[in-house]
Amino acid sequence: MLRLAARAASALAVASALALTATTPALADPLVLPAATDIVGVGTGVTETLFTQFSTDYNAFLAASGDTTSARLFSWDSAGTPSQVITKAGATPIIRPDRTSAALSALNATTRSTLDFVRTTRVPNANDLPGDLFVAFAKDAVSWAAPAGGNAPQNLTTSDLSNIYNCRVTNWKQIDSALPDATIVPVLAGHLSVDRSGVTGAPMESSEFLLKAINYPPAGTDGPSDRSCVRVVERGEQGWDALLHDPNAIVPYSVGHYVGQVYGGHSRPGDDPVTLTVRGIDGIASVNTADRRISPPFANTSYGRWLFNVVRQADWSNTSTTNALHQVFGTTGWICRNPTAAAAIKSYGFLTLPVGACGSTRHA
Structure with a gap:
């Protein structure tokens, strides 16, 4: 009592x-x-x-x-x-x-x-x-997401992601000549600043994880190259920001959180992929859509992570x-x-x- x-x-x-x-x-x-x-x-x-x-x-x-x-x-x-x-x-x-x-x-x-x-x-x-x-x-995994019906392919390689976030590749045609002639919009989530030297600040967890997985060099350590193409949203694991409605946007995303939102029905305002769909890396799909869960082969790659x-x-x-x-x-x-x-x-x-x-x- x-x-x-x-x-x-x-x-x-x-x-x-x-x-x-x-x-x-x-x-x-x-x-x-x-x-x-x-x-x-x-x-x-x-x-x-x-x-x-x-x-x-x-x-x-x-x-x-x-x-x-x-x-x-x-x-x-x-x-x-x-x-x-x-x-x-x-x-x-x-x-x-x-x-x-x-x-x-x-x-x-x-x-x-x-x-x-x-x-x-x-x-x-x-x-x-x-x-x-x-x-x-x-266990979870991290991949990348892009708007459904946009210009991004269903799969990117680790090398592709590294080139995109380091601003060495800026057009989809540089990935595949069959893709549209459009400027890629790489996005990260967090309290970040971006200039020619790269990204600094405090990224949200999935963005931080992806940057490490693709061996993104710290700001100021990649020579004279211009790495200012990256855009920033404050929150991760959501598709509400207008920037993420751009048909050329890509953003790191927790695969497990996405599965829970889309297949488990656990979304809410501000915590919803909206039109974003999670894609594959290195030819391995991140989601097993038949079983409605993280793809175990993807979770067993370097993109898998424990919670x-x-x-x-x-x-x-x-x-x-x-x-x-x-x-x-x-x-x-x-x-x-x-x-x-x-x-x-x-x-x-x-x-x-x-x-x-x-x-x-x-x-x-």
Whole structure:
């Protein structure tokens, strides 16, 4: 009863707090303020709708089993209003992180009284703190998308993509003489600047991944060539920007997120491919349209990627919190072993990991 009363009070508190700073609520943020002991995360937009579903399903699972004491699971979207959010009862307000790097900074600048995990689409790198523990849970892939009925072909090679984003190839006829005589419009998503030396700034995860996959040289390291042909949109995994309606536009795209949007029915305003369709690379289709999922041969190329949740190593190992985190994210936890979680992963377009791989951990 005390927990239920606390949640009712929390709901009133968050409503009051948000009313002071917002006019429009985010699309799928928690409907009540999570309790101080709940498991709360932020991070990449690629898996945020899946985690909204996880939250609903996991909390219902606990309720159905009569469990009124275990920590509930909640996830905040990467975009929306207010821009400053109170993530749980008693938390320090934070600016809503819109990508992995910003979310990790928030995780490392706070304690579990504010955040417990970060959604991410990338493996650890040398810039991550040793205390950031990456816990695997599913698999995705990154390809490129273009408007249906536009001038882009169904397949580009890695070399084609490198030449396009480095502005060495600027016309479709340079790819194939049978293609239209039209200027290619390469697009990236993120907080980016572009000039003759190339792209700088903070790309969204799928754009960052594709640039690494095609060995895009850092700005200023590719000699005197002009690499200013790249255009920029703020958000990834969407086709709403007018720039992406150009029949010659191409943009990096999470294949799993696309499958969830198109085949799983998990799209919403601003989170919808609109006319974009995901294409193949190096002769391998990215989507198995018959099975309505990521093509396993494509996922097994260098364009495949694992999906993780990042927790603090200290929280993961702490006996006062380990049960709550492991109960959700561990190798025998709900995400890795519950059939409802597996169904959600597939419905939202991603591939499940084998037993033992799901819930496995790694450091920078």
